[in-house]
Amino acid sequence: DIQMTQSPSSLSAFVGDRVTITCRASQNIRSFLNWYQVKPGKAPRVLIFAAASLHSGVPPRFSGSGSGTDFTLTISSLQPEDLATYYCQQSYSTLWTFGQGTKVEIK
Amino acid sequence: QVQLVQSGAEVKTPGASVKVSCKTSGYSFSAYYIHWMRQAPGQGLEWMGRINPNRAGTNSARKFQGRLTLTRDTSISTAYMELSSLTSEDTAIYYCATTHVNGDYTIDYWGQGTLITVSS
Numbered sequence: 001d002i003q004m005t006q007s008p009s010s011l012s013a014f015v016g017d018r019v020t021i022t023c024r025a026s027q028n029i030r031s032f033l034n035w036y037q038v039k040p041g042k043a044p045r046v047l048i049f050a051a052a053s054l055h056s057g058v059p060p061r062f063s064g065s066g067s068g069t070d071f072t073l074t075i076s077s078l079q080p081e082d083l084a085t086y087y088c089q090q091s092y093s094t095l096w097t098f099g100q101g102t103k104v105e106i107k
Numbered sequence: 108q109v110q111l112v113q114s115g116a117e118v119k120t121p122g123a124s125v126k127v128s129c130k131t132s133g134y135s136f137s138a139y140y141i142h143w144m145r146q147a148p149g150q151g152l153e154w155m156g157r158i159n160p161n162r163a164g165t166n167s168a169r170k171f172q173g174r175l176t177l178t179r180d181t182s183i184s185t186a187y188m189e190l191s192s193l194t195s196e197d198t199a200i201y202y203c204a205t206t207h208v209n210g211d212y213t214i215d216y217w218g219q220g221t222l223i224t225v226s227s
Contacts, residue, residue, distance in 0.1 A: 038152065055208070098154060
């Protein structure tokens with residue numbers, strides 16, 4: 001199975017800060033990479049699909065980049081409502097896998 | 108609009124099975140895969156498997172092979188997830204979800220989640 005490794009596992013930043021989360025795949029997954037946001041008590045929501053495409057209705061402060069094995073989710077200016085856990089997920093393989101998650105907290 | 112409505116919370120004893128339903132509306136049920144994920148308390152998201160509603164073909168994560176059964180009833184646009192031989196480690200919120208925008212490569216719509224508690 002393809003392993004997805006995120007870093008850091010958690011971070012704390014100020015409102016307005018630029019935040020970067022990385023995700024590494026155990027093998028080449030081309031651009032079959034999605035990013036999801038999970039808020040406490042709510043169902044997940046897709047932010048970025050195909051590594052760099054912004055999903056409908058997602059604020060433009062979110063962006064994604066990368067291909068192959070290394071990917072990045074960036075929040076250009078952290079907002080209070082971005083308090084959540086973020087997951088990368090590969091859909092290159094028939095058997096999907098998620099990263100372990102990155103918890104984002106507001107200082 | 109696209110909606111996925113799951114069955115309600117359940118409490119099961121170790122060794123039992125559970126079957127969760129996912130009723131869909133607002134789109135052509137047979138056109139898009141249904142995926143199942145779960146999130147245990149304090150843990151991350153875990154992909155369990157998927158079903159092609161058109162042909163009923165399924166794929167399951169290796170750790171669930173042998174005790175996960177995915178089915179569907181196209182007449183009522185509903186998918187089902189059955190997990191057997193439950194242990195306390197299966198206590199989690201279970202989600203059904205479907206793909207739309209990016210073929211079968213991205214989850215666009217999620218059910219509200221079903222809490223399954225396994226306890227003696």
